[in-house]
Amino acid sequence: MGYVTSIAGGFKTLVTGLGVTVKELFKKPVTLQYPHEKPELSPAYRSLIKLIRFDELGTHDCVACMQCVNICPSYCIKIEGGKVEGIKRKRATLFEVDFALCSVCGLCIDTCPTTTLEYSRLYDEAGYDRNWTYDLLAEYRDYEPEFREKQREVEAKEAAEREAKKEAAAKAKAAAEAKKKAAEKTPEKGDGDKKGGDA
């Protein structure tokens, strides 16, 4: 009797388990076949910082002002750079971030005066060691010579326009002064007649 009860109990457990399996089989899966399937990230998702490209510049706009370096609570940003020969705009020549230390707090993004820093949407960075120092300029180096050449032209054009405006303003001022002087020298119409009439 005990034997039969045991078999019946086992059978019931089997059917219950199969029932759960069949029920779950037709539900929408909650897992992904990563890496063949990629997750859909929330718009609010944020990850390691990156330098962004501006269409009008064709590259990033880090001017090596060091504000991000100074505000970073993790001391994980290293930047070098400064004035570049031939152009006024300063440029970063080295931009490294140790992401093993970065807390993705975003203070560097908030403080950047040129808004060239932004959160990336990376989610699957992996490695075999603890070296997480990234060169954020790596993807921009090839564009730098072209950017500098264009910037030289832009700055030369701006300087020429400023000079032309200055000259035009000086000419207009001189013309106005000459007109004023001429007006002061010319007696007002009717002055002579009035004097003659009084005599």
Ligand code: SF4
């Ligand atoms: S996100 Fe925060 S911790 Fe990371 S580099 Fe920027 S300021 Fe530093």
Ligand code: SF4
């Ligand atoms: S704050 Fe912005 S412009 Fe200044 S060094 Fe950092 S990334 Fe470059």
